[in-house]
Amino acid sequence: MSKRFLSIIVILLILIITCVWEQITIDKYLYNIYNQALAIQNYVKENADISKKEFENMIDTLDNSWKKEENILCFLANHKDIADMGTEITRLKTYQENKQYEELRTSISVIVHLSQAYHHIMGISIQNLI
Amino acid sequence: MITIIIRALLIYILVLFVFRLMGKRQIGQMQPFELVLTLIIADLATIPMAELSVPVLHGIVPLLTLVVAHYFLTLISRKSVKFRNFISGKPVIVINPNGIDAKALKELNITIDDLFEAIRGSGYFNLEEVQYAIMETNGKVNILPKADFSPATNQSLKLQVDETTIPITLISEGKILKNNLKLANLDEKFLDDILNKMKISKISKVLVLTVNKNGTIYLQEKNKSFVTFESSKVKI
Numbered sequence: 453m454s455k456r457f458l459s460i461i462v463i464l465l466i467l468i469i470t471c472v473w474e475q476i477t478i479d480k481y482l483y484n485i486y487n488q489a490l491a492i493q494n495y496v497k498e499n500a501d502i503s504k505k506e507f508e509n510m511i512d513t514l515d516n517s518w519k520k521e522e523n524i525l526c527f528l529a530n531h532k533d534i535a536d537m538g539t540e541i542t543r544l545k546t547y548q549e550n551k552q553y554e555e556l557r558t559s560i561s562v563i564v565h566l567s568q569a570y571h572h573i574m575g576i577s578i579q580n581l582i
Numbered sequence: 583m584i585t586i587i588i589r590a591l592l593i594y595i596l597v598l599f600v601f602r603l604m605g606k607r608q609i610g611q612m613q614p615f616e617l618v619l620t621l622i623i624a625d626l627a628t629i630p631m632a633e634l635s636v637p638v639l640h641g642i643v644p645l646l647t648l649v650v651a652h653y654f655l656t657l658i659s660r661k662s663v664k665f666r667n668f669i670s671g672k673p674v675i676v677i678n679p680n681g682i683d684a685k686a687l688k689e690l691n692i693t694i695d696d697l698f699e700a701i702r703g704s705g706y707f708n709l710e711e712v713q714y715a716i717m718e719t720n721g722k723v724n725i726l727p728k729a730d731f732s733p734a735t736n737q738s739l740k741l742q743v744d745e746t747t748i749p750i751t752l753i754s755e756g757k758i759l760k761n762n763l764k765l766a767n768l769d770e771k772f773l774d775d776i777l778n779k780m781k782i783s784k785i786s787k788v789l790v791l792t793v794n795k796n797g798t799i800y801l802q803e804k805n806k807s808f809v810t811f812e813s814s815k816v817k818i
Binding site: 463464526527528531 | 603634636639646647649654
């Protein structure tokens with residue numbers, strides 16, 4: 453086996469491992485964010501009072517999760533897109549602190565949409581392939 | 583700025599590695615699709631280099647994918663003639679003993695002017711000098727001249743000449759090439775003798791020193807004219 457052939461096989465393996473890792477990471481991280489954001493959205497729909505500690509904790513958890521996952525997602529996604537999500541989560545926290553309920557509802561919808569959209573963009577789908 | 587420098591170096595090393603893997607073909611020897619591939623690789627490499635918001639992986643992954651695809655494409659081309667013909671096409675005779683093949687020119691989508699230009703590029707200015715002209719798969723036109731116009735060779739003139747050999751470089755830019763010295767069955771004492779004879783104090787002052795099978799030595803000192811002389815000690 454020539455050195456060139458071996459190099460190509462190594463590259464091929466690296467590519468396969470990278471692609472599998474990318475899909476697993478995206479699925480795991482973005483679903484996590486999506487589920488947390490969806491839980492917040494449902495909470496807002498079901499509860500009139502969003503000043504409770506429980507709700508504050510939910511937003512903090514979302515913020516912490518995102519901060520942790522952002523570093524990994526930066527390897528895989530355009531940094532501008534990643535920054536949009538970070539900005540929106542920061543806005544959400546501020547709206548909650550200032551009790552701006554209408555803006556908070558809009559913001560959480562945007563976060564749900566962004567996490568779904570990133571999953572569509574980065575995942576494997578026929579729309580992305582063609 | 584440091585990020586840009588590190589990214590640029592990273593991609594530079596990768597592109598260097600990629601082109602080494604792709605082989606040593608010159609631009610003129612490339613098939614059209616290979617040329618396009620080279621341009622795509624160059625373009626892909628620049629995106630993550632200059633755009634900090636794009637992850638480096640977005641440049642590396644397509645680049646490596648193209649290299650792998652190209653390797654397997656050339657591997658199959660080497661194994662299968664049919665596949666090679668499909669990918670690279672076949673050489674086409676555009677001038678035969680009857681003259682220009684207009685049908686072939688039409689199929690190749692080239693004009694008579696393009697053909698004349700290619701023929702002139704091969705050193706023939708009159709069509710009657712050309713027996714055959716073949717357009718190769720890489721777009722180059724090769725000429726087989728008519729017997730009357732083909733250059734004279736030693737064989738055609740029935741001359742007996744010694745085979746020429748490639749000279750072996752023993753010193754290059756002040757450095758002894760030890761492997762070549764071994765190849766020429768010589769040692770460093772031989773070089774010392776030459777330097778003493780030519781009154782050169784140090785090896786570092788020599789720009790180049792070569793020796794051929796006939797014992798002809800070509801020596802040039804830095805910033806000086808070259809000298810040639812014979813040596814009976816050479817037995818290659």
